[in-house]
Amino acid sequence: MAAMAGERSERTYRLEPLDDSGIFLGLGLTQCALIGGGLTVGVAALTAGVVLPVAAVPVLVAALVSFTRLGGHPTWEWVPLLAGWSWARWRRGRQWVAPLPLWPTGDAAAPMPPCLAGLDIVGIDWRAGSTLGAIRDRHRHTLTAVVPVSGPQFVVAPRPEQERLLAGWGDLLGQYAVERGVVTHLSWSDLAQPSGLGDHLAWIDSAGRGTPNPVAVDSYRQLLELGATSAINHQVVVSITVARDRLARHHSRTNRGDEPLQRALITAVEALLRGLQSADLAAGDPHDPPGLQRLIRTRIDPLDARPRPRHGRLVDRLAHLRSSTAGPMAVEGDWRHLRVDGAYHRTWWVGTWPRMAVPPSWLEPFLSGGGVTRSMTVYFRPVSTFQSRRRIERDLVKLESDAATKQDKGRRVDARHRRATQALLDREEELVAGYPEMGYVGLVCVSARTLEELDEHAEIVEQLAREAGMDLRLLDARQDLAWAASLPLGLAPATLLAL
Template identity: 30%
Template sequence: MSTQQNTSSAGFGLRAVQFSRLTRRGILLGLSLPQLIVLATGVLSIVGALYAGGGILLAWTAPIWLLSAALAWTPVGGRKLIEWVPVTFRWVARTQARQTVFRRRVVKPRPAGTLALPGDAASLREWEDSETGAAMIHDPHAQTLTAIVGVSHPAFVLLDPGEQERRVATWGRVLATTCRSGRIARLQVCERTLPDGGSGLVEWWQRHGTDDGSWTSTVYRELIDRAGPAGERHATTISLALDLKAAARQVRTNGGGIKGAAAVLRQEMTTLVTALRAAELTITGWLTPAQVAVVLRSAYDPATAAILERNTDIGRTLATAGPVAVTESWDRLRSDSAHHAVLWVSEWPRSQVYPGFLAPVLLSSGIQRSFSLVCTPIRSDQAARDIRKKKTELISDAAQRQKMGQIEDASQTAEYGDVLQQEADLTAGHGVLRYSGLISVSAPSPEELDTAVAAIEQAAIQASCETRRLVGQQAQAFTVAALPLCRTV
């Protein structure tokens, strides 16, 4: 059965692909550093009790080593208890410092050039490139400069298998271009659904319609005004972040400062546009400050998205594009007109899948969501060192397990096979990237949000992916998943 399917697929030119497994190796025998610390604490308490007083002290120290064992080995929500300690501690600290609540100070103006965003995104600065007109976002803490380009493309799932395979190969060359540069910090592909304001229908009616006052034209015009905003459209952007540390020499050569960094980023933008056009993706242009402002406003206030699209004179200022109020809770976020929840794609398909495997998630209708794929390119020399390190650790762990009489399980063998495959791909000249997938789901009420999240989770299951709802960091994750600013969480 499998042979026939593979033969049939090969006849059409479409090949299945397989993702590497998420590495869960620890420092020793699969145990992470926090696990080793709490286990060492428990062992030391047992040994000390036995040497000092025997069974009586062992009973007195039982709470210590029992708690250590529970923290190290008890799983909760896909993590060990000890791994929840820093997450919970940071959440409690932020709650006590009232960092989970944001309210815009309407009377007090913000510094010029800022994006008026809450949380750690408040430090982002805007720079408008004089040559391209693009809005460049400067992150002074992460030392990156980001530009955003809008792209459009035909429906991938409607193409024939041969055309799909060709487009996948050309997209692979786009990613390989970012790896060879050595100056790219991240590449983010953001695909989001937006309420359709009906501007396309209005423009078509203005160009082709005949508004002669007749009953037919009146009904048609009223239908466009009422039914146009009820639709839904998809928008795709690609964000390119320049690593200012890696490009420090080129930045100094071009005059230094943000102006020199913008000149270097323009070079990378030209290279990316050339690669995207070779992949037959239509470039709609680099986003201007006004367009970035609309994207930010629509993310935090989805109710105004259709209004901003139909009225091109309002909501185009970055100084006022941020939210008015944001309240973060443990597993969700509340902004101006919507409730949000962010899901993390914790496992990509473990079996072989075809390139359109994400169709159930991306084509889900009636749900307002944003899907962000953050790609971090790894230089060839660094990737080679990481692969050698992984091989050494896997072989050492296998030898240690053999000495202790432990049985080698299939997951460890599969992980070693993934490392060998990555080494073979790197030797063949391919680039190595680290992928992170985040899905932001928005809804007008908490009940509708829970329904939409459940629908997305089911769609992810159909796509052979595993998703987990992030907790304790929803505000930071939302800026990564819903905003095309090329940030990390």
């Protein structure tokens, strides 16, 4: 008994299911609008003296669109999808090409495509002699800073150490879930690229290392060729975004410039660095403006991102870029992919997270497998205690009312409905215990040099996601906006900001 009492139970993690209960009897807003519109038109037609078979056509069409599936989507989803696609093609066009100046323009900001419109890079005086780079969104009135981050070997750490590291990351996020906080969202973004072990192969072929042993060289080369398919290089950054509309009112009245927002960003970055250190994560200095320019160029064409040379000219080792050339040169959008400069991109959002409880390192096979170039970005939106309590009460009332309506009409309350209710009750208990709520959304972007390669790599990533318990949903007709949101530039999806 003493031995059993001394055993430690391993902690698992359960992710909250996506709320798809709808607004009435499981029907979404678009479905209710379609059915209501069909009934209205049908009744109006009958009132006007139209024969019943003809008057019933709008009702039948509305029911058909609301309850059938077409091309892997519910048919009703095609209505806003096609409308948005047509509007985007009319407003933004299918292709965009950066204007080329006839003479040097100095240090002007890079022209941006419509999906990145309003973004530029600014420098903020930070610590003594250093500059904090920030991505300014002139449309949303936000500033975003980006911090490169690395950590211990999480996968090989003991289970208690993994749980401790995750608890530290949770504490870091929880400090921003406060009333009237200036931080609107945070994100982490991991760019994974096959490394190819090129440095090791170059070392084998280099001179000046004595007389090599041919047998040992051949054996080492075979080992490198075998490991090249699984060697992955990760570049992880954490971004933090502050918004002007969250500043104190007296700042908004007295100063409409960016100075109060810049001070708020500096304060948020300092708190982020302290939190990362407390979570045992190694954080570098936030990117300065040239660092942000290099980051943008790397994400625009990750297939062309090569390690900096260790020898040669200083300008080559620093990978110097001008601000006027940091953005994309050409963008071409399609229904299922986006071409930016010389790379094709395809972006999904994580529609379903694992339904079962998972261990701390459950995401590692997805992040490190496949041998393809891809990025994963997860946005977190801190939710204050007051907002979280109101949302829980609202959703519980909706689910209970929906269940009562189904029972009155003789319909059963299914397991999905019961699980959603239980998830809200669990969330309420966690909130009372002092654990703040955090809205989150994940985006996955695969990059390739050709369309054939993109399709092949997309199948690999989708299979890896299924093995990890995730359901990736392709963002058809919105690939330009999806790709922009997958960049660590603070462009959180609108669905997250609407929480």
